[in-house]
Every structure is written in C-alpha cells, then in structure tokens.
Amino acid sequence: MQVLYAKSRDKAQTDEQVLSAYNESIALSYELYLFNLSAFTQVAKFSQIDLANRESKLLPTEADKNFSPKLGTNKLIDSLVTHKFYNEQLNENKINEKIEKENIRSIYNEFLKEKDFKKYLDKESCEQEDHKKILLNLYKFCTKNELFVAMIDDEFNNWIDDKSLIVGAIKKTLKALPAKAHFLFDYLPGEDTTKDFGEKLIRKVIDDNEELLEIIEPNLKNWDAERVAIIDMILLKMAIAELLIFPTIPTKVTLNEFVEISKIYSTDKSKDFINGILDRLLKKLEQEGKILKEGRGLVE
Numbered sequence: 349m350q351v352l353y354a355k356s357r358d359k360a361q362t363d364e365q366v367l368s369a370y371n372e373s374i375a376l377s378y379e380l381y382l383f384n385l386s387a388f389t390q391v392a393k394f395s396q397i398d399l400a401n402r403e404s405k406l407l408p409t410e411a412d413k414n415f416s417p418k419l420g421t422n423k424l425i426d427s428l429v430t431h432k433f434y435n436e437q438l439n440e441n442k443i444n445e446k447i448e449k450e451n452i453r454s455i456y457n458e459f460l461k462e463k464d465f466k467k468y469l470d471k472e473s474c475e476q477e478d479h480k481k482i483l484l485n486l487y488k489f490c491t492k493n494e495l496f497v498a499m500i501d502d503e504f505n506n507w508i509d510d511k512s513l514i515v516g517a518i519k520k521t522l523k524a525l526p527a528k529a530h531f532l533f534d535y536l537p538g539e540d541t542t543k544d545f546g547e548k549l550i551r552k553v554i555d556d557n558e559e560l561l562e563i564i565e566p567n568l569k570n571w572d573a574e575r576v577a578i579i580d581m582i583l584l585k586m587a588i589a590e591l592l593i594f595p596t597i598p599t600k601v602t603l604n605e606f607v608e609i610s611k612i613y614s615t616d617k618s619k620d621f622i623n624g625i626l627d628r629l630l631k632k633l634e635q636e637g638k639i640l641k642e643g644r645g646l647v648e
Contacts, residue, residue: 349609350509352553352582363554367547373506374537374546377513380504381535382443384518387499388487389428390447393420394456416469419486422479427526434532446503451495459489483522491515545594552589553582560585567628579614580622587626591633595642599630 351370355361395417402412419425428434438444459465468474468482490496491511500507507514517535524531553560564584568576576584587606591599603626610618633639 349579349582349586349613352550352586353579355554356578356582363551366554367550370546370550371537371542374542376504376506377510378535378537379441379443380500380506380510381514381517382437382441383446383500383503384487384490384514385428385434385521386438386443387447387452387496388490388518389425390449390452391456391459391490392425392483392486393429394452395420397453398456398460418474418479419465419468419482422474422476424476424479424483424522424525431527431531433529434527437532446499448499451499455490455493455495458493459486462489480522480525483525484519487518487522548593549586549589552593553585556589557585560588563588563629563633564625567625567632577614577618580610580618583610583614583622584625584629587622588629588633591630591639595640596644598641598644599634599639603627603630 351366351373354369355366399415399417402408402415405412462485464485465482468478471478497507520534521527521531561581564581583606587602590597590602590606594602603623606626607619607623610622614622630639
C-alpha cells in the first residue's frame with residue numbers, strides 16, 4: 349500500500365523503482381525482527397554482568413549472595429546465543445552495532461524492579477515453562493520501555509508500521525524456544541510471499557490500474573472517484589486485485605484485511621466506506637463468475 353501510495357504521489361517513479369522500494373521495506377522488516385530479538389536477548393544476558401558486579405562487592409547483601417543469573421543462563425536463551433545461523437544473520441545485517449550497551453544496562457535494571465521478575469528469582473528451581481514465561485514478560489516489558497523503543501526508533505523508521513508484525517513474530521519465536529536449527533527460515537523474506545504474492549499484487553494494481561478503476565467506479569454510487577481518499581482508492585484496487593488473482597485466499601480474509609488496514613492508515617469513516625464498497629463489488633464479481641477460488645480459498 350505504501351509503495352503504491354508513493355507512486356501515486358510521484359508519477360515519475362518507474363515500476364522497477366516501486367518494486368525495489370517494496371523489497372527494501374521487506375528487508376528492513378526482517379532486520380527489525382533481528383534487532384528486537386538481539387536487544388531483548390542482551391537484556392536477559394546482562395544478568396551475568398549483574399552477578400559479576402554483585403560478587404565483586406566488598407559487603408554483599410543477602411540478596412547479592414543469593415542472586416542467580418538464570419534469566420540469561422537458561423537453556424532457552426543459550427539456544428539463541430549459541431545459534432550459528434542466527435549469529436551469522438546478526439553479523440551480516442550488522443545488528444549488534446546498532447544496539448547501545450548502556451541502554452541494555454538501564455533496561456535490565458528497570459526490569460529488576462518488576463514483581464514477576466522478583467518472584468522468578470526467588471524460585472529455587474525453575475522449569476522450562478518458568479523460563480519461557482519470564483522471557484515473554486521481559487519482551488513485553490521491553491516493548492513498553494522508553495529506552496528500548498527509542499533505540500528502535502533511532503535505527504528503524506518502520507517500527508510504527510511493523511510493530512504488530514514484529515511483536516507477534518518475537519512472541520512466536522520465544523514460545524517455540526529452545527531455538528531449532530532452522531527457526532529463522534520462518535522469518536527470512538521468502539519468494540512465496542515477497543514475489544509470488546507481494547510483487548504480483550503490486551504489478552497487478554500498476555498494470556491494470558484503469559481496469560480496476562472501471563470495476564470500482566460504478567459501485568461508488570453518490571461518490572465521485574476523484575473525491576475518494578487516495579489511500580481508500582489504493583486499498584480498493586488492491587483488494588479487487590487480490591480477489592481476482594489469488595485463488596487460494598478466501599474472500600472473507602481479503603475483505604477483513606483491507607478493512608483492518610483502512611482503520612490504521614485512513615480516515616475514521618474509511619472502514620465503513622471500504623467495507624460497503626467491497627461487499628457490493630464482491631457480490632457483483634461473483635455473479636459475473638470472475639472470482640474463482642480453490643483449495644484454502646474455498647473456506648468461508
């Protein structure tokens with residue numbers, strides 16, 4: 349949607365430039381995922397530095413003597429720290445160079461004050477589920493921490509747009525720990541999504557722009573096409589294109605997704621407008637036999 353909007357504002361953009369911008373945004377989302385995972389892991393691993401600091405005290409407290417660095421030494425975290433391909437990806441994308449170590453210290457110290465973390469530390473022995481639960485709590489804490497978010501904002505301009513995607517991916521990763529050999533393959537930009545879906549959808553909207561407009565215009569009723577918000581028109585074209593060329597995507601999924609996108613990026617009234625237009629267009633296209641679904645696309 350964003351690259352199509354940029355093209356609508358800059359007519360001089362070529363199709364290849366639009367696709368290049370799209371692929372760059374995909375790569376940036378992957379880097380954002382790696383950044384979140386690495387920064388979060390470093391916060392957990394800081395417990396080992398905390399232990400060393402406590403042990404070096406001349407007059408350690410009972411809390412210092414009883415402290416365990418298990419937040420950063422459990423098997424779940426170790427499975428990430430020692431993961432060969434994950435570390436190769438961090439190095440290749442220069443992720444750790446973007447993470448401010450002093451911020452990691454501050455975030456960890458703030459997490460120390462959390463009640464859930466104190467309860468976790470007080471447990472004499474922890475099961476894998478205990479470690480998993482506190483790691484999920486830690487990541488939730490990080491996403492709400494000003495320093496953590498500031499680190500992201502300093503390096504990535506796509507955090508606001510991709511936050512829900514990234515948070516969901518990190519939670520999925522943590523719930524599946526210990527990390528399997530190929531866990532990152534679920535998040536690498538693959539051709540089935542970036543090319544077979546994303547690029548195909550973009551090309552359809554660009555190449556058949558006039559045809560898509562001809563489908564939409566008769567259903568606008570009292571609306572002039574030129575008065576429709578630019579974002580709304582782009583979303584309508586994308587939705588129609590998806591309905592027409594992706595037989596395995598259920599029509600209900602397409603309608604729901606584009607209504608949800610309109611809630612985030614368009615006006616307050618857009619969701620009702622887009623929902624109404626798409627509902628009418630779907631019925632018309634189905635009657636004309638232009639929407640053909642198969643496999644998963646047949647699911648209601």
